[in-house]
Amino acid sequence: MDMKNMSFATRAIKAGEGPDPTTGALNTPIYETSTFAYHSTKEFEQGIDDAMSWVPGACLYSRTTNPTTQALERKVAALEGAEDAYIASCGMAAVNLALLSNLNAGDHVIASNDIFCCTRSSLEDILPSKGIEVDIVDVTDIKNIQEKLKDNTKVIYLEVLSNPRLELADLAGIAELAHSRGIFFIVDNTFLSPYLLRPLEFGADMVVHSGTKYLVGHGDALCGLISGTKEKVDRVRYYSDNLGTHISPFDAWLALRGARTMPLRVAKQCENALAIAKYLEAKPEVGYVYYPGLESHRQHDVAVKMLKNGFGGMVSFHLEGGYEKMAKFVDSVKLMPIATSLGDVVTLIHPKHHEGDLIRLSVGCEDVNDLIADLELGFAAIQGM
Numbered sequence: 129m130d131m132k133n134m135s136f137a138t139r140a141i142k143a144g145e146g147p148d149p150t151t152g153a154l155n156t157p158i159y160e161t162s163t164f165a166y167h168s169t170k171e172f173e174q175g176i177d178d179a180m181s182w183v184p185g186a187c188l189y190s191r192t193t194n195p196t197t198q199a200l201e202r203k204v205a206a207l208e209g210a211e212d213a214y215i216a217s218c219g220m221a222a223v224n225l226a227l228l229s230n231l232n233a234g235d236h237v238i239a240s241n242d243i244f245c246c247t248r249s250s251l252e253d254i255l256p257s258k259g260i261e262v263d264i265v266d267v268t269d270i271k272n273i274q275e276k277l278k279d280n281t282k283v284i285y286l287e288v289l290s291n292p293r294l295e296l297a298d299l300a301g302i303a304e305l306a307h308s309r310g311i312f313f314i315v316d317n318t319f320l321s322p323y324l325l326r327p328l329e330f331g332a333d334m335v336v337h338s339g340t341k342y343l344v345g346h347g348d349a350l351c352g353l354i355s356g357t358k359e360k361v362d363r364v365r366y367y368s369d370n371l372g373t374h375i376s377p378f379d380a381w382l383a384l385r386g387a388r389t390m391p392l393r394v395a396k397q398c399e400n401a402l403a404i405a406k407y408l409e410a411k412p413e414v415g416y417v418y419y420p421g422l423e424s425h426r427q428h429d430v431a432v433k434m435l436k437n438g439f440g441g442m443v444s445f446h447l448e449g450g451y452e453k454m455a456k457f458v459d460s461v462k463l464m465p466i467a468t469s470l471g472d473v474v475t476l477i478h479p480k481h482h483e484g485d486l487i488r489l490s491v492g493c494e495d496v497n498d499l500i501a502d503l504e505l506g507f508a509a510i511q512g513m
């Protein structure tokens with residue numbers, strides 16, 4: 129079924145899936161099989177050729193392709209508005225596949241500074257150790273990128289909503305700059321989800337996500353998404369097949385189930401996060417709140433232009449008074465587990481000592497009054513400190 133003209137919510141539910149051709153099972157089955165059998169030598173030879181040239185639907189071995197995973201690939205491509213998508217075992221697999229399949233020794237990459245910790249390790253340690261040059265800059269000002277451009281710059285890589293300061297990059301402006309120099313532009317859009325922003329529409333060449341977060345949404349599977357042209361995604365498939373970073377069919381199935389409710393969940397998370405950001409901003413104990421939906425956010429005007437469906441579920445804030453006070457606050461809330469990760473239906477609280485005693489909330493889908501009552505416990509505990 130051609131779903132191109134259907135709305136995002138319909139695509140989230142229907143795209144990539146349909147009754148199973150052999151049994152009519154309406155829900156996509158979990159094909160837990162490592163290998164696939166053929167009727168004859170000739171068919172087998174053809175199967176190998178098809179799988180190795182990434183013919184859609186070809187199945188040979190589940191490190192290479194698998195029907196459950198392929199359904200998720202089709203759904204994600206439909207959600208991103210991409211020609212094709214590949215699903216890796218986790219977000220870091222997606223990040224590294226996107227980088228490695230577009231960079232060789234001697235190339236140069238410019239990347240953003242406010243970035244996921246493991247991506248930073250890859251950029252600052254792993255890639256340079258293999259002969260790839262890296263410059264890390266504040267991408268919220270395009271001039272910083274311009275200054276670092278070199279003849280061998282092959283990739284610009286950034287997180288569109290940064291972690292943990294929640295700053296936005298001007299995707300359209302950076303895409304124009306990249307393309308004027310033949311540079312490949314890769315965007316990690318984990319913090320927003322495809323429901324809130326589709327970087328390919330702004331000119332990015334490839335988009336990656338930790339699907340573990342908003343796509344899966346229930347904290348029960350790891351998953352990495354890569355979308356772009358079929359040519360580029362096939363290159364990623366080749367790397368993934370050889371590096372061994374394909375997702376398991378069961379995790380892909382959990383991601384398929386999660387994806388169907390992503391628009392509902394993310395809309396609720398945006399609504400809750402905005403209410404919590406406003407509540408926090410009004411508290412005298414709070415030094416500053418980072419949330420792109422607040423008028424006080426230094427890029428609120430950019431956010432209003434780029435984010436039409438909501439400002440995301442992530443809120444970071446700082447309490448005046450240092451580490452002990454932050455720890456007391458975090459230890460006193462009861463509803464929000466202290467945990468890393470984000471995008472789940474459950475609200476998570478993440479103390480970030482190394483980021484200037486910042487507290488990061490991944491706001492979930494609970495009733496916002498209960499969440500605010502819980503934060504009140506934190507504020508009550510730090511009175512007089």
Ligand SMILES: *Cc1c(COP(=O)(O)O)cnc(C)c1O
Nearest residue numbers: 218219220221244318338340351
């Ligand atoms: C979590 C995260 C990743 C890594 O994803 P995993 O699924 O944990 O491997 C990459 N980028 C961002 C922005 C993330 O938040």
